Amino acid sequence: MTQSETAFTTQTTEAIPEVALDWHRRGAGAVLATVVETWGSAPRRAGSLMAVSGQGDIAGSVSGGCVEGAVVAESQDLLAAERPEAKLLEFGVSDENAFAVGLACGGTIRILLTPVGSVLPAGLLEELVAARAARRAVGLLSDLDSGQHSLVGPESYPERFAADRSGWIETGSRCVLTLHNPPARLAVVGAVHIAQALVPMARLAGFDVSLIDPRGAFASETRFPGERIRDDWPDEALADHGLDAHTAVVTLTHDPKLDDPALLAALRSDAFYVGALGSTRTHARRVERLAAAGLDAAQIARLHAPVGLDIGAQGPAEIAVSILAELVSALRAPA
Numbered sequence: 001m002t003q004s005e006t007a008f009t010t011q012t013t014e015a016i017p018e019v020a021l022d023w024h025r026r027g028a029g030a031v032l033a034t035v036v037e038t039w040g041s042a043p044r045r046a047g048s049l050m051a052v053s054g055q056g057d058i059a060g061s062v063s064g065g066c067v068e069g070a071v072v073a074e075s076q077d078l079l080a081a082e083r084p085e086a087k088l089l090e091f092g093v094s095d096e097n098a099f100a101v102g103l104a105c106g107g108t109i110r111i112l113l114t115p116v117g118s119v120l121p122a123g124l125l126e127e128l129v130a131a132r133a134a135r136r137a138v139g140l141l142s143d144l145d146s147g148q149h150s151l152v153g154p155e156s157y158p159e160r161f162a163a164d165r166s167g168w169i170e171t172g173s174r175c176v177l178t179l180h181n182p183p184a185r186l187a188v189v190g191a192v193h194i195a196q197a198l199v200p201m202a203r204l205a206g207f208d209v210s211l212i213d214p215r216g217a218f219a220s221e222t223r224f225p226g227e228r229i230r231d232d233w234p235d236e237a238l239a240d241h242g243l244d245a246h247t248a249v250v251t252l253t254h255d256p257k258l259d260d261p262a263l264l265a266a267l268r269s270d271a272f273y274v275g276a277l278g279s280t281r282t283h284a285r286r287v288e289r290l291a292a293a294g295l296d297a298a299q300i301a302r303l304h305a306p307v308g309l310d311i312g313a314q315g316p317a318e319i320a321v322s323i324l325a326e327l328v329s330a331l332r333a334p335a
Contacts, residue, residue, distance in 0.1 A: 016049035029054030031075035047166025135182040144174040190220040190252030197320035235261035243269035275307035
């Protein structure tokens with residue numbers, strides 16, 4: 001394994017454009033491989049990325065392991081060509097061979113290979129990487145007929161961005177839209193028993209999780225080994241954390257002095273989900289306090305309380321499951 005591949009696999013498992021740009025800048029050559037279409041049980045959805053260097057280093061994946069070797073070989077051929085060009089590959093796996101390569105049954109995928117520099121302008125890739133660093137939703141629109149590439153925002157394809165659905169776009173020519181929505185974040189206010197279950201569950205589901213609690217008795221290494229806990233007051237921590245349309249906030253302290261400032265900040269923001277622990281009676285009193293603090297009815301109506309789906313959950317772990325399920329439902333809901 002090369003130094004570049006090691007750095008990628010141990011630090012940034014989804015930083016594929018960044019890795020490709022780094023390889024290109026260092027003269028190693030780079031191809032971006034993008035899943036543009038899938039059928040059957042293909043294990044990687046449209047928009048999944050893999051970067052391939054001229055030395056055969058790889059970052060990311062485009063399947064369950066069944067076609068990566070062929071993608072690497074095709075990518076290196078493109079980089080070695082006098083006039084590199086984009087190439088669309090199609091792979092199919094039969095039912096008999098599917099299980100061995102990680103598919104439940106036969107499937108087919110199409111993968112677009114785009115050499116960086118010669119086909120995908122390095123300057124455009126730099127803009128894409130900058131947008132990702134700024135947590136700004138952006139899409140790479142690639143016209144396979146004209147060879148043109150451009151960056152577009154959510155206003156161009158609002159439904160596709162809301163559903164986080166990359167793939168073919170109907171424009172009169174063969175166009176592929178690869179979405180780069182910011183990773184979903186979750187701010188958990190309250191280092192309580194439910195948080196002990198929710199934080200690792202949310203991370204497994206792909207959320208970037210922050211835990212906030214100024215109370216030393218709760219926010220301890222013993223209760224959350226290896227976890228970095230922000231000990232700021234919740235509204236101050238959230239202001240520093242940032243609240244955008246790809247951020248969720250859940251308050252679990254059951255203490256209005258801590259929960260309410262966080263809820264006021266979250267409900268005035270673009271956060272896609274705001275939830276608060278507590279009974280129906282507790283929530284009624286909370287609504288009165290939020291209204292008295294200046295929130296209008298529409299803002300208060302955004303609050304999910306009692307937090308989580310009603311699945312009859314008992315105990316911290318089951319409550320955490322109900323919260324995470326509601327979070328994912330809110331994240332994937334169409335605009």
